Amino acid sequence: MRRSGRPSPRGRRPQQDMGTPDSLGMTPLGRKTAETGINFTSTTRFSRGLTFIRTHTLFGQSPARRIIPQTSLLQENADPQKIAFLLRKQWTLYSVTPMYKFSYGNLKEYSRLLSAFVAAEKQKGLAVEVGNDLGIKVTLSALLGLKGTDQDQAAILVQIASRSQLPVENAEDRVVWSGWFCCVSGDDFLENVPEDFTCLSLFLANGAESYTTIVGTWFQKTFDCCFSRLTISPLNLAWMAAMWTGCEVDSHMAATELVFSVPCLPQTLDISYAIHPEDAKALWDTVQKTPGEVTQEEVNLFMDCLYSHFHRHFKIHLSATRLVKVSTSIASAHCDGTIKILHSKHLIGVLMLLTELAISQIQ
Amino acid sequence: MSLVRPFDKLPTLNSAALLLVGTDEKQQQQLAEAILKEKKTFKINIHVATSLPLPAERDHIRPRIDLIAFLINIQSKYSLRNVEASLPHVDANFFLGKVCFLITGVGRMNHCSVEMNAVRKLGNLYCSPVIFCELDSEGIRVATAQRLVRMLQICAGHVPGISALFFSSLMKNSIDE
Numbered sequence: 001m002r003r004s005g006r007p008s009p010r011g012r013r014p015q016q017d018m019g020t021p022d023s024l025g026m027t028p029l030g031r032k033t034a035e036t037g038i039n040f041t042s043t044t045r046f047s048r049g050l051t052f053i054r055t056h057t058l059f060g061q062s063p064a065r066r067i068i069p070q071t072s073l074l075q076e077n078a079d080p081q082k083i084a085f086l087l088r089k090q091w092t093l094y095s096v097t098p099m100y101k102f103s104y105g106n107l108k109e110y111s112r113l114l115s116a117f118v119a120a121e122k123q124k125g126l127a128v129e130v131g132n133d134l135g136i137k138v139t140l141s142a143l144l145g146l147k148g149t150d151q152d153q154a155a156i157l158v159q160i161a162s163r164s165q166l167p168v169e170n171a172e173d174r175v176v177w178s179g180w181f182c183c184v185s186g187d188d189f190l191e192n193v194p195e196d197f198t199c200l201s202l203f204l205a206n207g208a209e210s211y212t213t214i215v216g217t218w219f220q221k222t223f224d225c226c227f228s229r230l231t232i233s234p235l236n237l238a239w240m241a242a243m244w245t246g247c248e249v250d251s252h253m254a255a256t257e258l259v260f261s262v263p264c265l266p267q268t269l270d271i272s273y274a275i276h277p278e279d280a281k282a283l284w285d286t287v288q289k290t291p292g293e294v295t296q297e298e299v300n301l302f303m304d305c306l307y308s309h310f311h312r313h314f315k316i317h318l319s320a321t322r323l324v325k326v327s328t329s330i331a332s333a334h335c336d337g338t339i340k341i342l343h344s345k346h347l348i349g350v351l352m353l354l355t356e357l358a359i360s361q362i363q
Numbered sequence: 364m365s366l367v368r369p370f371d372k373l374p375t376l377n378s379a380a381l382l383l384v385g386t387d388e389k390q391q392q393q394l395a396e397a398i399l400k401e402k403k404t405f406k407i408n409i410h411v412a413t414s415l416p417l418p419a420e421r422d423h424i425r426p427r428i429d430l431i432a433f434l435i436n437i438q439s440k441y442s443l444r445n446v447e448a449s450l451p452h453v454d455a456n457f458f459l460g461k462v463c464f465l466i467t468g469v470g471r472m473n474h475c476s477v478e479m480n481a482v483r484k485l486g487n488l489y490c491s492p493v494i495f496c497e498l499d500s501e502g503i504r505v506a507t508a509q510r511l512v513r514m515l516q517i518c519a520g521h522v523p524g525i526s527a528l529f530f531s532s533l534m535k536n537s538i539d540e
Binding site: 234263319320322 | 386438439440441442444472473474475476477478480
């Protein structure tokens with residue numbers, strides 16, 4: 001089905017047969033031997049076993065350009081209260097392979113099964129008192145309105161709430177853990193997915209790590225999917241910094257802050273570089289040529305400008321360090337795979353980017 | 364004037380010289396030690412530099428350079444910029460097989476700051492092989508050292524019948540055609 005990424009083939013091939021002294025540096029492509037003369041242009045077609053469906057996401061690459069949709073608003077049927085619940089929280093990111101035989105009609109059934117599973121896992125190793133109700137309630141619900149295109153699957157919200165121990169009536173359940181699956185504009189990348197599979201490639205979790213593992217295990221066992229932590233490379237963080245600085249924010253703009261980690265010292269040094277949001281936006285506006293589209297060169301230019309400004313003042317080459325965290329008015333992301341989204345207006349845009357990263361990780 | 368030229372000096376008998384250019388000195392040391400540990404039939408001189416041009420004062424005692432390996436650390440954009448700034452100081456005749464790009468740090472792709480397209484374009488532009496390796500891993504370091512020794516042997520002309528010009532013909536990628 002999907003193959004894991006491979007390093008670029010170009011670099012490896014010339015050196016394949018150089019090990020033995022007798023070999024004449026032959027590869028399957030250059031089949032001429034030294035005796036028959038020098039051949040500079042080889043016209044043999046080398047058929048490779050692997051064909052890459054999306055050439056722009058070969059291992060380690062990022063696309064040359066990304067489109068920022070201008071009208072990426074939430075769909076009309078979004079529940080503002082639920083959406084507000086998603087904002088301003090720190091979410092840990094996971095990428096999920098397509099789930100087998102997941103049905104939106106059975107959400108109540110899944111809630112029941114998952115509750116039982118969570119209760120059982122929590123009680124493992126504890127002396128069980130008969131009749132002691134741990135008071136864990138799990139609900140699965142659909143999150144409407146988080147779709148980029150109509151082919152996207154609806155998002156699912158999973159919440160673990162502990163039942164209130166107070167004897168008072170209408171005591172509210174306290175939510176101890178939340179997680180949600182979504183996939184925004186993933187259909188460009190997920191062609192040829194067979195039926196019976198539901199693609200909800202991005203999973204965001206907030207709460208205790210133990211609950212995340214339990215829920216993840218249940219989903220993996222029930223739907224034969226695979227969860228893996230989504231890390232964000234410095235290259236993608238630079239994209240985020242550039243794209244999010246360029247977004248229009250009506251209310252109060254927070255400073256754009258970049259955190260770099262210097263690798264070589266015995267204790268790693270963290271450098272935090274904060275830029276006034278209007279200055280950062282002004283710089284990005286001079287760099288970006290086509291509104292609605294961001295290219296790799298523009299991102300590089302933006303980051304180089306920031307680096308050279310820093311170098312002029314502090315004589316430190318930030319390009320030799322590693323970018324670990326980006327915070328803008330829209331959202332903040334850390335390379336370990338955590339994100340915090342601050343504005344509902346740009347929620348879809350951020351999710352679209354994260355979905356793309358999740359899908360490229362599972363491919 | 365301050366160019367590194369391939370043929371302006373006479374070769375020394377049964378020896379070859381390799382020039383490693385890169386910002387990470389520790390990696391260069393590791394690679395140089397791995398190369399010197401290899402079994403070989405000729406003497407190897409390894410010269411190490413952080414950037415070109417090489418200082419002109421010691422030029423007369425420097426041997427003829429047979430192979431230049433530019434080290435680019437994929438976790439540091441600065442190393443790519445440094446290599447790009449050093450390339451104009453290399454004479455054009457070197458790019459007939461006597462230059463190669465060594466991309467290090469590919470073992471941890473989630474720390475990469477250099478995009479693969481840029482690296483590939485560099486290899487295309489300068490018609491030189493691009494070798495990916497991870498010098499922190501012992502096995503790959505030894506394998507890379509072996510490859511470099513072999514390339515150096517060919518570039519210095521120690522292998523009869525093959526010259527460095529062959530490297531360009533081995534680099535064609537049929538996917539792009």
